[in-house]
Amino acid sequence: MDEPTHSAGGDAGAAPPADARSRGRPRLREAAAIDAAIRAAALDMLLEHGEAATLNAVAQAAGLSRKSVYARFSNKADLFISVIRDDLLQDKQPVEYSTTGTAEDRLASYVEAAFLLVNAPKARAIQRLLAVNPNYIAALKVQMHKATRRHFFEPLIALLEEARRTGALAIVDVEATATVIITLIFAETVHRSHEDAFFPPRRTLTEQARFITELMLRGLRPRAE
Structure with missing residues (x-):
């Protein structure tokens, strides 16, 4: 019986090897985790250092490479504006105070x-x-x-x-x-x-x-x- 033959290009429907996927763009879940780490680190840096904070410091605090941070935010102003707008201002709830008494x-x-x-x-x-x-x-x-x-x-x-x-x-x-x-x-x-x-x-x-x-x-x- 003849052995099955394979085309030179391989099976077009087959998934790429795991190592090939790892070299491409991060999956959505991985990208979301990276974004969350950057934003959390940026908030910490903002609270501790204010305007003196740098993207390099944010990357280090997030445990990421500078490339990962700079790929998403070209400068710290963009990052801080995004964190303030989306993480600090959006979650603001009405002032809670006592409704008893006069x-x-x-x-x-x-x-x-x-x-x-x-x-x-x-x-x-x-x-x-x-x-x-x-x-x-x-x-x-x-x-x-x-x-x-x-x-x-x-x-x-x-x-x-x-x-x-x-x-x-x-x-x-x-x-x-x-x-x-x-x-x-x-x-x-x-x-x-x-x-x-x-x-x-x-x-x-x-x-x-x-x-x-x-x-x-x-x-x-x-x-x-």
Whole structure:
């Protein structure tokens, strides 16, 4: 019986050897794992070193070659913008605060919770990066606006609208009032970041939240006829 014959090109339907596959592009699962490692390392570098971080440092922290990182991100600005946009801003949930007690208690709880969030390490890292390189602001403007609206404005507006509806607070313009409150919160954060250098030590976050709340409420309490 004749032996089966094979064409010179081999079986067109056969899978390539394993070593041949390993020399080509990484599979989807491998590529996803590489991307996740790069993003996790970039976030760590961003929190620890800010603008001083380099793509080489990210590659080393991720346990990858520089080629793997540079194949995906040509510079650190592209990488950091991607991490901030997709990993930090997208997962922002509304400020969580106590909904018990009076309207004043709820507002004070909201202000304190907002203080804690904008002073958290991740938020601080973003603030430092934006301060150092204004190009980040331009690249992230839309996402930052949406995240701020969803994270800070919407829960505060709901709080203020309820207080106005029940007559607990005399609020004429809910949107404008929310804007002023959030502006004070962010301004206070900037103030505290320079406190050691330019200002004497002051109140704790809880104490300052109560102070700002009381300051605002003096103009919001209903007045006797």
